[in-house]
Each structure stands twice: as structure tokens, then as C-alpha cells.
């Protein structure tokens with residue numbers, strides 16, 4: 069069996085063990101689920117490493133390579149957060165999300181092709197790595213928003229929603245705050261990714277910004293999360309109560325993650341895709 | 352401790368701010384002006400405005416990628432129709448990012464950023480990130496304006512050994528047409544050398560399963576059995592030769608005349624002019640157009656047939672035989688003459704003839720493979736046109752025809768175009784073998800032949816030798832290695848499937864697929880194409896005829912001179928003789944890059960450093 073299939077299976081096992089842990093909640097299941105996810109992550113990392121050795125270049129030159137790297141980043145970011153906060157059920161969905169990304173990678177053409185000259189740049193390396201870490205964080209915030217929206221109707225309107233500032237053992241009904249923290253973690257990466265991308269474009273194509281569809285959509289993504297980060301300052305002034313505001317923001321995060329995915333893999337559907345220098349598969 | 356103190360003014364400042372604005376309104380209710388300007392100020396400071404502007408920008412960006420940008424008017428009309436095209440032009444949706452309304456949006460954004468930053472400005476360390484990010488965006492936008500006003504960007508192609516002192520910029524003019532504007536450079540760029548470096552060609556084995564319509568690329572690894580997903584086939588590459596050649600050696604496989612062939616040498620006055628195998632069932636003739644000579648190898652199955660064939664050679668004329676209501680008539684091949692079929696209502700006319708049906712070449716170049724005549728029949732029910740084939744006399748029986756009762760055959764068509772000199776080598780199983788020399792359709796001589804003997808052909812000045820005879824001719828294929836470097840690689844592939852195991856050599860220069868026995872699995876070994884590894888231009892900048900600087904540029908490594916940056920952007924894909932340069936000048940770059948730096952530091956500060964400092968403060972406060 070190929071490494072990628074084994075990795076997929078371990079991700080599924082991790083997801084299952086996270087669900088088991090949610091039901092029994094013993095310390096043993098906690099370590100089992102985290103252990104399985106770390107194992108899956110290590111396999112995924114091996115996959116990335118193996119690929120870059122075989123291809124002889126950093127593994128981001130086509131959609132297949134980017135996707136396995138993206139999956140790897142998602143697992144990594146989740147694991148970091150798991151160490152900071154006790155995440156509970158998020159792990160199950162995060163594993164499923166990662167698994168889906170990897171599954172999507174298996175549908176792509178995995179032929180190794182020599183990379184084009186413009187991709188041979190250190191800026192490109194920083195650019196992709198930071199972007200992927202940002203996207204990974206947004207993926208996790210997508211998961212926490214889903215859980216928040218699902219759990220929300222079942223929680224009583226208790227005024228004293230006890231929350232631990234340090235975040236240990238955050239209850240799903242407070243996942244709106246958790247989402248914010250994760251976005252706040254990812255946003256600087258997204259910004260760095262965008263800036264290094266611009267610097268790289270200047271070096272390779274002579275212009276840091278040329279309103280190319282890929283550039284424009286990454287700006288849209290950035291603006292979407294910028295809106296998310298600013299709205300908490302607006303909503304209270306608009307007579308929107310706190311719980312309604314949280315729901316709006318959670319929905320906004322689902323939508324914003326949709327934009328992330330479109331920027332990542334959907335641009336081929338744009339009529340302007342054929343003019344672009346940067347879209348996978350358009351050239 | 353210190354941090355806590357720093358935090359204090361922030362809190363008080365905020366409450367104070369809110370307090371005053373609350374107090375001002377009722378007190379100075381009469382002074383409208385003040386209140387109004389206050390309102391404008393509040394408007395430009397508000398996050399609400401920020402969010403609204405950003406959302407509008409998001410929509411604008413989406414439109415700017417969904418609607419094609421900066422195309423010629425013709426392209427818009429062709430794609431969207433005249434109405435929409437005019438609408439896009441009117442609303443500048445065909446150039447969203449450089450439109451007046453988008454500029455207005457950016458100005459509004461700037462105003463908003465400036466106002467809110469001023470309003471919230473506090474000299475506390477924790478505010479650093481907030482101020483930096485907001486100011487950085489202003490810087491970046493300002494840099495963008497500088498670029499738009501003072502910057503230029505364009506391209507030029509330079510040929511090796513030549514130089515240029517201008518470049519071209521592209522724009523869509525007021526008429527909606529593509530226009531180039533020439534921009535002069537204050538120096539000239541000489542291309543001393545252009546180097547295009549290609550990657551080593553790579554090869555892949557592509558498999559295709561017809562019933563599934565699925566293609567899969569396999570690893571080219573010797574010895575590994577690979578399963579083709581979604582099917583029962585397995586493929587193993589058994590051998591690999593980096594530079595292979597196929598040698599085909601003629602061999603005789605048995606003494607039974609399954610595929611008779613002779614090796615014939617033809618001599619001019621002295622030296623051999625031609626030699627080669629003639630195969631009775633396959634390629635059975637050789638033609639020398641210059642001498643108007645045709646050499647044929649004819650295998651006849653019996654002595655009887657041999658005699659008949661030879662005797663009938665002479666006086667062969669092309670003719671058409673028509674059978675109608677049991678009566679049989681012959682007509683000479685005579686184009687466009689109308690023949691009345693006596694005693695009937697029919698007439699026939701021969702329209703044209705060919706030596707090889709379907710062959711588009713002129714008659715003189717056609718091989719005599721499938722001679723045919725096109726005939727027009729006129730009868731009581733009108734006109735019918737049909738082809739009559741010499742070698743398929745029953746063709747009309749099997750195909751729809753108006754006049755089924757009229758049977759037409761033809762013969763001797765080829766003789767109308769018989770070469771002036773024809774040499775026929777006859778052979779039959781009984782062993783009788785003769786060379787017949789025909790000149791101007793008459794048999795001049797008949798010579799019995801033996802292997803290895805040389806015969807002189809009457810007055811043609813030619814001599815002929817049949818030097819070898821294989822009753823059952825075949826090719827033995829052998830793949831040999833020409834060198835160790837990658838040239839034309841070949842792999843030996845063994846395919847396993849429902850019809851058992853089969854192996855064959857696949858050559859990378861063979862563009863046809865090799866099919867497995869069941870005709871469902873196809874294999875192609877092919878090059879993935881040469882891809883470009885690097886392209887570099889050795890550039891020299893000249894000013895007043897003197898070289899001022901030199902650099903070899905490549906993608907990602909441009910040359911900078913006097914504010915201009917010269918990039919390697921493309922190359923001549925056909926001949927590889929010119930280098931495509933992109934030339935840009937952007938005085939806004941320092942401003943933009945300062946903005947980039949501030950932005951990066953700002954966000955990192957807000958989201959990583961500030962929470963960390965806050966936590967420390969809190970701990971310290973709790974500790975007190």
C-alpha cells in the first residue's frame with residue numbers, strides 16, 4: 069500500500085479516536101487520539117519530504133504537491149493548538165478536514181515535472197510556507213465555527229458562561245472566542261505570505277502587484293479576514309447583541325474559508341484564468 | 352510594572368474621549384456647524400465605514416476577476432454582446448482596478464485609516480502594532496500612486512548581438528483597441544549572449560484502458576510489477592536501453608512457401624544500381640521512374656497459371672466487359688466516349704480511371720494496387736455512376752446500385768499505364784521460374800533463371816541477379832544499444848492480462864500505441880517534452896557609446912540601472928535567438944517596501960507580541 073493511503077487511514081483512525089475520546093473522555097483516550105494524529109502528521113511529513121527528494125525541488129510546484137503540504141500544515145497547526153488548549157471534539161473534525169485535503173490530493177496528477185525558472189526563489193519558499201500555515205489556521209477556525217454553530221442552539225442562555233481566560237478546557241459554546249484566537253494566529257501568516265509573494269513577484273515578474281486573478285483573490289481572502297477582525301468593534305455599536313454577533317461572525321468564518329478554498333483551487337473556473345501567470349494548471 | 356502604568360492612560364483616554372463627546376452634544380446643541388464637522392470626523396473615524404469600504408472592495412475585486420479586464424472592445428462585444436460591452440465601458444467594469452470609482456474607494460480607505468489612526472493615537476507601547484499596520488497601508492497605497500503616476504512598465508525583444516534603446520508599453524486606447532507606446536530609454540541595452548538551457552528529456556510510460564477510458568502514467572522502473580488501477584492488467588518493465596536502435600534482419604522461417612521473397616540485384620552498365628527484397632504478397636515491385644523501368648516479382652501457384660499469365664501478358668488491352676440480360680459485350684477503355692449497348696435502352700460512358708483507388712497522386716505516381724474505372728450508365732431510370740474495380744469484380748453485387756441488372760467488370764487497366772520496360776520475375780512451387788522482359792507491352796524475351804546467376808536484359812543495358820530466395824520470409828527483430836547516453840530510449844514491457852503474458856519493445860520515438868492482444872490496453876512510451884531549465888541574457892548597458900555596466904540576468908535576478916530594472920521575462924520559443932526583456936521603473940518601491948515591512952511587523956506585534964505583553968502585565972498585576 070502506498071504511503072499516501074496509509075497516511076489517509078491513520079487520519080481516519082485519529083478522527084475515530086477523537087470521537088471515542090469525546091464520549092469516554094479518559095486520559096488514555098486523550099493520548100491515544102493525539103498520538104494517532106501526531107503519527108499521521110509524521111507520515112504526512114514523510115510524504116512531503118519524500119516527494120521533494122524525488123522531485124528535487126521544494127514540494128509546491130503543482131496542485132498535488134501543494135495539497136499534501138497543505139494537509140501537513142493543517143495537522144501541524146492543529147497539534148500546536150491542541151497543546152495550548154484542550155480542544156476535545158475539534159480534533160475529530162480537524163482530522164477529517166486534513167484527510168479530505170489529502171484525499172483531494174490523490175485525485176490530482178502526481179507526475180513529477182521540472183519546475184519553471186520563476187519558481188526557483190527563496191521568497192517563494194517563505195511565501196508558500198507562511199501562506200499554508202495561514203490557510204491551515206483558517207481551516208481549524210472553520211471547524212471550530214461549525215462546532216460553535218451546531219452546539220449553540222443546545223446551550224442554555226446562562227449568563228455566567230464560565231470561561232477560562234487561559235483557555236484550558238474551553239467549552240464548545242465558547243468556541244467563538246477560540247475561533248477568534250485561531251484567526252488571530254493565522255492572520256499574520258496570511259499577511260506575511262501576501263507581502264513575501266509581492267516581493268517575489270517584483271523579483272520574478274517586475275511588479276509587486278498586477279491585479280492578476282490569483283493576486284486579487286488572495287487580497288479578497290485577506291480582506292475577508294480583516295473584516296472579521298474589525299467587526300467585533302462595529303457590531304456592539306449597531307445594537308446587535310453579543311450572541312447574535314457571535315453567530316454572524318461564525319457564519320462569516322465559514323464563508324471566508326470558502327474564499328480561501330476558491331483562491332487555492334477554484335481559480336481555474338474564472339474566465340480570466342487563462343491570462344494568469346500563477347494559477348495551477350492554466351499554463 | 353512599567354507596562355501597567357503605560358496601560359493606564361489608554362483606559363482613561365478612552366473614557367475621557369467618550370465622555371466629552373457625550374457632553375458636547377447637549378451643551379452646544381445650537382452650534383450646528385461644530386456638530387456637523389464633528390459628525391463628518393466621526394464618520395471618517397468609524398470602523399463601520401472601514402468594514403463597508405472593505406466589503407465594497409471585496410465585491411469590486413470579485414467583479415474584476417469575473418469580468419475580463421483590459422481587453423479590446425472587439426473582444427468584449429464578441430464575448431458579452433454589444434449591450435453589456437457598452438455597459439462595462441460606461442461603468443469602467445472593464446478596468447475595475449484603475450477605474451475612477453475604485454480610486455475613490457481607495458482614497459476613502461486612506462482617509463478612514465488616517466482619521467482613525469489620529470483619533471486613536473496614544474503614545475503607549477502597546478499601540479505600536481495598531482499604528483504601524485494602519486500607517487503601513489497608507490504607505491503602500493501612496494507607493495501605488497507613485498507607481499501609477501511616475502512608473503513605467505513594458506517589454507522589448509532583443510536579438511543576440513543587437514542592442515535597443517527603447518521599449519514598448521501596452522495599453523487599451525480610448526477606442527477600445529490595443530495600442531503600443533514606444534518609450535525611450537536614457538541608455539541602450541546590448542544583448543551579447545543569450546543562453547537557453549533545457550532539462551534532460553524525461554520519458555514516461557502511459558497506459559490506456561479503452562473500456563474504462565482511463566489513462567495512467569506508470570513509473571519507469573525496471574523490474575517492478577505495476578497494477579493498472581481499475582483493471583486486471585499488470586505491467587512490468589523488464590529492460591531499459593537509454594539509446595536503442597531496432598535492427599530488422601530478414602530470416603527464413605520454413606521451407607514451405609508461406610511468404611515467398613527474393614533478393615534482387617539490379618545492375619546498370621557495371622555497378623549495382625539497386626538491390627533489395629521483393630515480397631510476393633506484400634511489396635512485390637520496384638520502380639525506376641528515370642529509366643521507366645518496373646521490376647515485379649510474381650508468385651504463381653501452379654505451372655498452368657504461370658504459362659497462362661505469361662501468354663496473356665502480350666496484347667493485353669484495357670477493356671470493360673458489360674453483361675446485360677445474359678448478353679456479354681467488351682468495350683475498349685476510351686474515356687468520355689458514349690457507347691450504346693446495342694439492343695437495349697442503355698448507354699455507358701467511362702469517366703476516369705485510376706491505378707490505385709483513393710490515391711490522390713497523379714496516375715504516373717500511383718502503384719498498381721487497386722485499379723478501377725468510373726462508369727456512368729444511362730438507362731430508362733436515369734443516370735447512375737459507379738466505380739468498377741479490376742480486383743473486385745463482384746463489388747457491385749454487394750453494394751447498392753440502381754441498375755443491378757447491368758454487370759460491369761474491367762481488366763487490364765494497369766496495362767494502360769505499364770512502364771515502357773517491365774521485368775517480371777515469375778516463380779511457382781514446382782520450381783519453374785522465368786524472367787520475362789516486356790517492352791511496350793510486348794514480350795521481348797523469356798529467360799529461365801537460377802539463383803545467383805546474372806542475366807542481361809536485352810537492349811536495356813541492365814543486368815539482373817536473383818541472389819537469394821526465402822520461401823517463408825520474416826523479420827527477426829533485434830534491439831541493440833547504440834550508446835550509454837540518453838538518445839532514443841526503449842523499454843521492454845511485459846503486459847499481463849486476460850489473454851496471458853506478452854512482451855514487446857517500446858521505442859520512445861514511436862508515436863503509435865502498442866496494443867495488448869485483447870485490443871483493450873494500449874501502451875505508449877514517450878518523452879514528456881523538453882522543458883526549459885534556465886534562460887539567461889548577458890546584457891551590457893551602454894551610455895554615449897561606452898559600457899557602463901554589465902550583468903548576466905535570469906528570471907529572479909534582474910539588472911538595475913538608473914532606476915530602471917531589467918528582467919528576463921521570455922525568449923523566442925522557435926529559434927531561441929531573441930531574449931524577451933521586461934523593463935520597469937517604479938520610484939514608489941522604497942515607500943511600498945517600507946510599508947510592507949511596517950505591515951509585517953505591525954501584524955506580528957498585534958497578534959503575537961501584544962497578547963504576550965498583556966499576559967505578563969496581568970500576571971504582574973495579580974502578583975501585586
Ligand code: HEM
Pocket residue numbers: 259294298301396397398399401402404460461463464467471481484485488953954957
Ligand atoms: C493589516 C491590517 C489591519 C490591522 C492588523 C488592523 C488592526 C486594527 C486594530 C488592532 C484595531 C483596534 C485598535 C485598538 O483597539 O486600539 C483597529 C482599529 C481600526 N481599524 Fe484597523 N487594522 C487593519 C487595517 C485596517 C483597514 C484597511 C482599515 C480601513 C480603513 C482599518 C480601519 C480601522 C478603524 C476605523 C479602526 C478604529 C476602530 C475604532 O476606532 O474603534 N483598519 N485596527
